Amino acid sequence: MTDDTETTRNHDVPVSAVAAWRRGERTRLREARQALGVDARRTIGQAITGHLRALLERRFNGAKGRIFSAYWPIKGEPDLRPLMTDLHGLGVMIALPIVETKAAPLVFRRWTPDTKMVRGDWNIPVPPPEADQVIPDITLAPLLGWDVRGFRLGYGGGYFDRTLADLDPRPTTIGIGFQAAHLTTIHPQPHDIPLDIILTEAGVQTKRISP
Numbered sequence: 598m599t600d601d602t603e604t605t606r607n608h609d610v611p612v613s614a615v616a617a618w619r620r621g622e623r624t625r626l627r628e629a630r631q632a633l634g635v636d637a638r639r640t641i642g643q644a645i646t647g648h649l650r651a652l653l654e655r656r657f658n659g660a661k662g663r664i665f666s667a668y669w670p671i672k673g674e675p676d677l678r679p680l681m682t683d684l685h686g687l688g689v690m691i692a693l694p695i696v697e698t699k700a701a702p703l704v705f706r707r708w709t710p711d712t713k714m715v716r717g718d719w720n721i722p723v724p725p726p727e728a729d730q731v732i733p734d735i736t737l738a739p740l741l742g743w744d745v746r747g748f749r750l751g752y753g754g755g756y757f758d759r760t761l762a763d764l765d766p767r768p769t770t771i772g773i774g775f776q777a778a779h780l781t782t783i784h785p786q787p788h789d790i791p792l793d794i795i796l797t798e799a800g801v802q803t804k805r806i807s808p
C-alpha cells in the first residue's frame with residue numbers, strides 16, 4: 598500500500614486527502630473564530646471559565662494539590678487567564694506548555710502571577726527557562742476543531758499528541774474550544790490521541806471519563 602491509498606483508522610479517506618482537508622479546516626476555523634469579534638469571544642471565554650470552574654470542583658476537588666496546565670491565549674483562543682490567577686490563589690500549581698524543541702513533546706513550566714513571561718516559539722509568551730519544569734496532572738488543550746469522540750484539531754504541529762504519547766501516566770486532558778468548532782469527525786490518524794473531555798461555551802460536550 599502506498600501513502601496515497603493507505604486509509605485512516607476508522608474512515609475510508611486517503612491519508613493525503615486528510616492532510617489537505619485538515620489544512621483547509623484549520624484555515625476556515627481560524628477565520629470563523631476571528632470573525633466572531635472581541636466581544637463575542639470574551640463572552641465565550643467567560644462561559645467556558647464558568648463551566649471549567651464547576652468541572653474542576655465536581656471532578657477534581659477544585660484541582661487542589663494537583664498540577665494544572667493551562668495556556669496563554671493566542672489568535673483568538675478563549676482567555677482563561679483570570680481562572681489561572683484564581684486557581685493559583687487557591688493553592689493550585691499552574692503550568693504552561695512550551696515548544697522548547699521543534700517536533701518534540703511540549704515542556705511544561707510553572708507559572709505564577711509574578712512570572713515574567715518571555716517570547717517563545719511562534720511568539721507565544723512562555724515562562725522563562727529558569728521556571729521549574731513540572732509534569733501536569735490535568736492539562737487543557739486549546740483546539741481549533743473537535744469531534745464527539747474527543748479528537749482534536751490543533752494548529753498542526755502535532756505537539757499535544759506527541760506530548761501525550763510520551764507521558765505515562767497520561768494527565769487528564771480537557772479540550773477547550775468553541776461550540777461552532779464542532780466537526781462530524783477529524784478523520785483520526787494513528788497518531789491522534791483523543792482527549793478525555795471537550796469543553797465549550799455550551800458546557801461539557803464529550804467525555805471519556807466519569808464527570
Ligand SMILES: Nc1nc2c(c(=O)[nH]1)N(C=O)[C@@H](CNc1ccc(C(=O)N[C@@H](CCC(=O)O)C(=O)O)cc1)CN2
Nearest residue numbers: 668669670671694695696719739751752753754756757
Ligand atoms: N495558546 C496556545 N499555546 C500553545 C499551544 C496552543 O495551541 N495554544 N500549543 C499547542 O500545541 C503549543 C504550541 N503549538 C504550536 C503548533 C504549531 C506551530 C507551528 O509552527 N505551526 C506551523 C505549521 C506546522 C505544520 O503544519 O507542520 C505553522 O502554522 O506555520 C507552533 C506551535 C504550545 N502552546
Ligand SMILES: Nc1ncnc2c1ncn2[C@@H]1O[C@H](COP(=O)(O)OP(=O)(O)OP(=O)(O)O)[C@@H](O)[C@H]1O
Nearest residue numbers: 749750751752753754755756757758759762788789
Ligand atoms: N506521537 C507522534 N510522533 C511523531 N509525530 C507525531 C506524533 N503525533 C503527531 N505527529 C506529527 O505531527 C503532525 C501534525 O499532527 P496533527 O495534524 O494531529 O496536529 P495538531 O494536533 O492539529 O497540532 P497541535 O497539537 O500542535 O495543535 C502529523 O503529521 C504527525 O506526523
